Amino acid sequence: MTEKKVRWGILATGGIAAAFTADLVDLPDAEVVAVASRSQESADAFAERFGIGRAYGEWGALAADEDIDVVYVATPHSAHRAAAGLCLEAGRNVLCEKAFTLNAREAEELVALAKGRGSFLMEAMWMYCNPVIRKLKGLVADGAIGEVRSVQADFGLAGPFPPAHRLRDPLQGGGALLDLGVYPVSFAHLLLGEPSDLTARAVLSDEGVDLQTGALLSWESGALASVHCSIIGGTATSASVTGSLGRIDLPSGFFHPDHFVLHRDGRDPEKFLADPADGPRSTLRHEATEVMRALRAGETESPLVPLDGTLAVMRTLDAIRERVGVRYPMEAASEDHT
Template sequence: MERVRWGVVGPGRIAAKVVQDFVHLPEAEVVAVASRSAERAAAFAAAHGIARAHGSYRAIVEDDAVDVLYIATPHPQHRAVALAALAAGKAVLVEKAFTVTPAATREIAALAAEKGVFAMEAMWTRFQPAVVRMRDLLADGAIGEVRSVQGELGVHAPTDPEDRYYNPAVGGGALFDLTVYPISFAQMVLGTPDTVQAHGLLSASGVDVEEAVLLGWADGRTASLFTSLRCATPGQMRVYGTGGWIDVLPRFHHPDTVVVHRTGRDAEEVTAPHTGGGYVHELREVTEGLLAGRTESAVMPLADTVAVQDVMGAVADRIGLVPQEGPEDL
C-alpha cells in the first residue's frame, strides 16, 4: 500500500469539516462517501470532489477501492458500521464517543484484534500538537508528580428535542458529546481511574443535560470535571503537580497553547498550533499506521478507549442514564 484510500460514512456536520483536512495529507485520499440516501451521498461527493458516492453503508463496506472508513454517524450508529467494516477487513477511524456502551466498544476491539485490522477512536485531542507538547512536559517532570486534573466543557445548546443533543435515539446528552473529552483527557494524563462518582441532571427526553464527575485513583490522585449543555463555559483544563501546574487554554480539546507554571518561576507559554481544522493529525496517525502495517495507535490505543467507555458507563449508571446502541443492521 503506497497511498491510503479513505471512505466517509455519515456525511453530516463533522464529516464535512474532516474531509477538508485531507489536503494536508498527501499519502491519503478520500475516494468514497456513503449516506443512507443516494442523493445526500451524491451531494457530499460533489461538494468535496469525491469520486464515488454510495447510497447505503453496506455498499461502502463492500467497496474494494476503500482501505479505511471514517465513521461519522451519531454514536449509537457507530457499532454496526464498525463491526461490518472490520468483518470485511477494512480499517476504521470511529468518531468519539466510540460507542454508547462499554460492551459495544469491547465487541469492536475484539473483532479488530481477531481480524488484525487497524481500529482507532477519533479522539483528535490526543493528536493536537499542543497536547503532544504537554505530554512531553509532564513526562520530563516539568510540574513534578502529577496529582490532579480539573476542567470543564460547556455549551449553551438549543433545547430542541429534535436536535441530536437532546435525542436519545442518536446518543443525545452531554456525556457522549462533551464529557468524553475531559474523561479521556484525565485518562491520558493519570491513567485509568479506580473509582467514579457523578452527579447530574436528566432532561425530560431522558438524556443528561449536565454533570460533575469525580474520578479517583487508589493512591489519592483525582480528576474533577464539569460539563453542560446549558452553561457555556471556557473549556479549560488544568493539570496540577507537586512542582506547579499546566493550564491548557481554551478550548482544551483542541488547544493551541499550554502555559507551564513551575513553582517559584515565571510562567512559560508553549504554543504549537494545529494544522488545518485540527483533524489532520489524527488522520495522519491512521494513515501512517496503515502504511506501516500497524493494527493500533500507540497514542490512542483501544485499551484506553475501553477504559474511557467504562468510566462513561459508570457515569451513566450514577446519573440514571440508560444508553441504547442503534440497530444491528446497516
C-alpha cells in the same frame, strides 16, 4: 501502502464528516475515493462537494469496496457499533468517531472484531494526536510538574437545544456526557489512566438524557480529577493539571489548543506555543496523519490512541451514566435480545 496514497472511505455526511474530509483533501498522501450515506441524495451531494468518485446510498456498499484502505465512521455514536462493525467484518480498517460507542460492551465487540481480523482500529480522539497536547503529556511524564495531584476539565455549550435535537434524543445517545464529556474524561485518562473510583451527579431532561453532568474521579495515588460537561451552559472549556511541583493551564478549547502555560514553583511562567507548521488549531489532520502512519507501518492500532485506553474511557463513561441514571432504550433492547 508505503508509497501510494492512502485511500479513504467516508461513512456519513454530517458536519464532522465534512470537516474531516476537508482536511483530508489537503493532505498530499491521502485520497478520498468513496462516501456512503443512508440517503443516495446525501451521498451524491457530499461527493460532488468534495470531488469524490463514488457515492453509495447504503453503508454495505462502502464496506464491501475493496479499493478502500480505511473507513472514517462519522455517524452519531449510537450507530458506531453497527457502522464500524459492518466495515470491520468486511475487512476494512476503521477510524471511528468519539464517543467510540454507546457503551463499553459495544466497544469491546468492535475491538474483538478488529483483532480477530487483524484490522486497524482507532478512536478519532483528535485531542490525543494534537501536537500541543502531546507536548504537554511529555512534560508531565518527564516530571515537569512533579507527581500529578489533580486534573480539571470542562466542556459546555450554551444551547438551548430543542427536544428534537440529536443532543436531546435518547435514541441517538443524546446528552452532554457522550458528546462533550468524553473530552474532559479522556483528558484525565491521558494523564492518569483509568480511575479506581468515581462519584457523579447530573441534571436530566424530560427525555432522560443528561443536560449537565459533573464527576469526581479518584486514583489509588491520591490524585483527583473534576470533570464537567453541559448542553445548557457555555463553560470556559478549559483544563489544567496540577502536580507537586507546579501546574499546566490550557485555554478555552483545551482539546485543540494552540498553547499552554507551564507554572513551576520558583520560576516564571513558560508559554508553549504551537508550531505554525502544524496548521490551524481546529485541524483534524493530525489524527488522519497518525492513521496513515500506522497503516504504512503495518500497525493495527495507534500508540497515541491505544485501544485499551479507549476501552478504559468507555468503562468510565458507563460508570458515570450508571451513577446519574442515564440508560438508553437500545441498551435495554439489546440486553433483552441477548
